[in-house]
Amino acid sequence: MAAAMQPAVADVQAAGSSAATPLSAEAAASQKAAADGSPVEVTDDRTEYETTYANPDGTTFTRDQSTVPVRARQSDGSWTAPDPTLVVRADGTVGPKAAVVDLAFSGGGAGSGLVDITRGGKSLRLGWPGTLPKPTLDGVNAVYADVLPGVDLRMTATTEGFRELLVVKTLEAAANAELKKISFSLRADGLTVAPTSGGGMTAVDEDAHPVFTAPPALMWDSRGDGTTAGTATQLERSAAMTTTATPSPSATTDPSTGTKGDGTAGPGDGDASAVLPVQVSWDALAVVPDATLLGNTDSGAFPVYIDPSVGLDQTAHTYLRSDGVSDFNWSNGSDNEGKGTGHCSSWNGYYCGPGYTERLYFQFSPSGLAGKKVLSATFRATESWSFTCDARWVDLERTSNISSSTTWATRPNNLGTMATADVSAGRSSLCDPSQPPAPIEFTGSSLTTTVGNFAAGKFSRLTLLVKARDETDTSS
Known part of the structure; x- marks a missing residue:
C-alpha cells in the first residue's frame, strides 16, 4: 500500500x-x-x-479528528494552516511560520539557547555545549555548520516539535573525543523530565500528564548510499493518512527508477544503524553514540548521522519495520510520500528493499468526542503508491497503545480487525485506466462500536494499525 x-x-x-x-x-x-x-x-x-x-x-454532527495538526492558532487568535518553514524573527531567533508549539531556535551565539519549546506555558530549553554559528536556513532546517570540526548540527522544525541531527561528515571528524558522549543542557519550566523504560524521555506537568516526549535517539551511517533503491523507492510505496488527495510529483514515478535518497531522512537500505537510549538528568539530556559506527575506517560510510528529537504528546503515530527501524511521529517528507505498509522486497523486477515488513500505527485521544453518542465512524487514508495495478487487501486493526519508545520487538498487541479495504492507487498512468493517488476509507460496524466505546470512556486512547493483510506478498 x-x-x-x-x-x-x-x-x-x-x-x-x-x-x-x-x-x-x-x-x-x-x-x-x-x-x-x-x-x-x-x-x-x-x-x-x-x-x-x-x-x-x-440534529447530528460530524467530527474529524487528526493525529497531526490541521491548523495552528496565530498570536492574534486567528487560525492558519500549519507551516514549519523557518523564518528569522525580530528578536533574532529562528522559528516556524505556524506551529502548535512555541518553538525558537538560536540565531547564533551562546549555545545555551539552542532551542526553546513551549506549550500551554510549560517549556523545555536545550543548550549546546559551545558557541553556535549563525545558522543557514533551508525550508524547515537550520544548519549550524561545524559546531565541532567536521560536524554540522541540523535543527529541523515540525508543527509539533523539533529534530536535532548531528552530521558527522568524515572519518577524521568521527575521531573527536567530544563525540563519545553528546550532552545537551536542559532547563524545564513547569515540567518534570524523566526517562522512559524504552530509552526515551517524557516531560510531564504537575498532574503527571505528558506534554513533550522523545523517542530513543537513532544513529546510522551511509554505507547504502550508493544504491539506487532504498529510501526513495520505499517512500514511493509509503502509506499515510490525509484529509487531502493532492498527488506529489513523485507519486507517479516508476519505482524501478529510484534514485539516491537524502541520507538525513533516516537509514536507507544497506545503512548500518543503532538505537541510542537517551540519558536523562535534571539538567541534561545525553546520548552515547555507537562506537562501532563512529569507528568505521571506511570513508564511504560517512556521513554518519545522530538523531535525537522532541515532540508534543498530543496524539501519536509511529512507523515500525521488522528490521528494527522505527520513526515516531513521522512526517510525509519533502516529497509528501509518507511511510509504507506491507513487505518491502522485490516484485516483478522492482526493488523496494532487502526484505522487511512495514506497519503504521495511529493513536487518538478522546478530546471533543468524549460523551457523544457515535452513529458512524470512518478512518480515512490516501494511498499514493502501490506496486501493482491490481487491488490488494489492507486491514485496519485496533491494537494496544503506542509510545515514543515502541519498537517492532515491543509492538502493540492486536485487539481485533476494525475494517478492510481492497485497493490499488497511486500508479497513475502506469495503469489502464489511470490510477492516481486516492483517499481510501475504512468503515463498518466494528469500527463504529469501538469508537462509540472510546467516546464513552471505556479506554483512554484509541490506537489503529494500517497493515497489509498478506505481509508475505511483496506486491502488497
Missing part, C-alpha cells in the same frame, strides 16, 4: 445536543445546515486537531 500523510483522520458522526440553547454555536450551525441542505462547520469547536460540522438533518 502507498499513500501521502498529511493528517491522519478519524471521521466520526456523533449525536448533537438538544436545541434547548437555540443561540449556541452548535444550534446555530444546525439551523443553517438544515436550511442550506449542506454541512456547516461549528467554528467555535475548532481545535488544532479537530473540525466539527453540523449535518443537514439538523
